[in-house]
Amino acid sequence: MALTLLAASFVVFGALYLAPGSPASFLLSGRSASPAAIAAINAQYHLDDPFAVRYLRWLGDVLRGDFGRSITYRTDVSALLTDRLPTTLLLVAMTLTVVMVIGLLLGRLAAVRGGVTDSAVLVGTTFAVGTPSFVAAVLLQGLFAVRLGWFPSSGDGDGIADMLWHLTLPAVALALYLVGMLARVTRSAMLDALAGEHVTVARSRGVPERQVIRRHVLRNALGTVLTTAGLIVSTLLVSTILVESAFSVGGVGQLLELATTTKDFPTVQAISLIIVALFMAVNLVVDLLLPLVDPRIALTSGRSSA
Template identity: 40%
Template sequence: MKRFLFHRLLALLPVLFVVSVVVFCLVHLAPGDPVLVILGNDASPADVAALRQQMGLDRPLLMQFFHWFGAVLSGDLGHSLFLNNSVMALFLQHLTPTVALALYAQVLALALGLAGGVISAWQHGRLADRAIRALATFGMSVPGFLLGLFLIFVFAVQLRWFPVVGYRSTNTDLLLNLWYLTLPAIALGLRIAALIARMTRAVMLDVLQEGFINTARAKGVPEQRVLLIHTLKNALIPILTICGESFASLVTGTIVIESVFGIPGVGSLIVDSIERRDVTVIQGVVLLITVAYVLINLAVDLLSYLADPRLSVEGVDP
């Protein structure tokens, strides 16, 4: 276990380096100049040159990259060019809405996906199975932002059951916070729910063909117990893996949903930083999201091993 953790954490370094290179190149080669955004297009060439030198943007790109990446390795992600605050502080300020939205979406996706998958496997080949499979296909094919706009129009504008946009802190009222996050959580989590439902159905149908299931039925075990205890328990590992990977994708997929619903999370921070060409914030936040994605997947591997110790952490059966 310790060797596995060491190798996975060691493998994080080249991933961070590659992501850093790609993000740095995309940000610095994209059109637009943060100096002109700050000073305006009417600024004199002398003022532009002075500010560019002050911000270190007059140096060669290769030198800028290694200076920035060296600071990252020491734990310094830099400071915003516009907000007069460190990147880490800005990230932490916007992290709570993103995590709250991702967790809420994951809970909804898990509840809907497991329920749909179990019912679909139980009613295999029947009308309920076909209906759930059709809904799962719809959920996986509709883009999140389009579903979000539809939910806003129907449930916020027409029916007025939910607010159109906005966010309320969890420190004020938890129920109020959940009320504001319900529509964006559905828009964000429906695709994951569809994926979990399809995976649950497929895995449970495979498990239902095993001999111990027939033995349990022959002993007179109720069908509900066969489904929820014997079958679902043995289908836990792949479902757990899907849930962990989906949560990582939920965290990274909140960018568009937060923009649609006006949620001040990490996604909104990235969008605002792109609009004002705040290159330091873009680089640092994308790097932090990459680290979070890798660590979440590592945690999923560990949970899978703890759920079934027969699995080898090296990927080879003992």
């Protein structure tokens, strides 16, 4: 993980310098400036230093928890992230709750009941999976915020209750695609488990159907569901950028969109590196939880190493 994060930091830092334009052009706002003024800006942000020097200086500061100073906001990037990260984390938590509850419920109903219920879930999830988050954001905003006036159309509110109210539509917009994906994965995993011999044996012994589903079907499907849940969390970290911009939510996603537009290198680099680190952390947690959910994984690994 350390080596991967080091390589990612190099890519994150270097990729921005390949894009056209520079922070100096944004700071000048299209105005002409004397060579002395441009040189002062370059000196302030170390833009004239060799690439290797800039990267090593930035990496050393990051290891000390200093992400630099925002070119757009003229303040420390750490302070910007501290102000905006709670909003994004709350939005991700709300979305993840909706996805896990509804996705698991729909997948279970489709696998267990079959027939019309299964067909209805497949049709509904096909629609959900085929609807990108930014399209869902526009549709929900137009219907429930503008036309019906049930929810705010923008902002993130003040206080926890108001924030929950403001983030409801963004959470639904983010959850729509992911609910469809999780429901389909859950349905498929449970159908595979239902076809297993252990289920047939349990039923032949007179084990109640609810207990068969809970202990022998759903439990065996949890490994696949957990892996998908890790992918869902990783997807949310990226999808929030578009949805926060659509609803003008003052989170990290909107900050990244604005920082990219204005060539705010320190802010973009900090957020990108944090997203990479969170991706890695989520994958690590999933890998650690999988043997607890499905002991066969730990057993297989032990036999392979032996």
